[in-house]
Amino acid sequence: MKDSAGAWAHPHLDQLGLHQAIIQMVEGFKLEFLAAFGNPDATRAAKRKITTLTQSGTCADYITKFRTLAMELDWNNAALRGQFAQGLHWEVSRQIATRKHRPCTLLELQNAALVIDNALCKERASHPPRDSKPSKGSNPARGTSTCPRHP
Numbered sequence: 001m002k003d004s005a006g007a008w009a010h011p012h013l014d015q016l017g018l019h020q021a022i023i024q025m026v027e028g029f030k031l032e033f034l035a036a037f038g039n040p041d042a043t044r045a046a047k048r049k050i051t052t053l054t055q056s057g058t059c060a061d062y063i064t065k066f067r068t069l070a071m072e073l074d075w076n077n078a079a080l081r082g083q084f085a086q087g088l089h090w091e092v093s094r095q096i097a098t099r100k101h102r103p104c105t106l107l108e109l110q111n112a113a114l115v116i117d118n119a120l121c122k123e124r125a126s127h128p129p130r131d132s133k134p135s136k137g138s139n140p141a142r143g144t145s146t147c148p149r150h151p
Contacts, residue, residue: 005037046072055089059117062087063110081106084113092116 013029039045050069055062066087070080084106085093095116096102096109103109 005033008036009033042072043074046070050083054087055092055117058121059089059092059110059114063114066110077106081109084109088113089117091120 009029046069050066050073053062053065053069066084073080075083081103085096088096092113096112099112103112
């Protein structure tokens with residue numbers, strides 16, 4: 001920890017658990033720290049971001065971004081699962097919808113989406129479009145995704 005947060009925290013951490021400590025328990029420390037330095041609108045910001053998040057690259061990237069935002073929320077599994085499904089790329093979502101066994105938990109849905117997305121990426125890589133020619137200014141190494149989406 002650095003700067004003012006570190007200056008605030010270190011004395012409290014040094015005394016944590018001692019009888020004379022102002023903050024007696026780790027949970028109390030966390031609450032006090034967040035009250036002093038946390039973003040009071042973090043939950044609202046995370047909700048706004050997660051409801052507008054969509055899979056625009058690989059599913060792995062989408063899962064990482066989704067999980068990061070989900071940690072800021074106190075949503076239940078069903079709500080998270082529904083929101084995750086809503087942001088999936090349409091091809092991935094379509095294949096999940098046609099499965100016999102539909103995922104019941106967020107983790108099952110994420111794993112299924114990842115397997116499907118990886119298969120779609122592999123399929124695209126093995127069958128590149130015939131009329132597609134790289135433009136002069138394109139640099140494949142600068143792309144944002146290992147599996148570009150076609151509109």
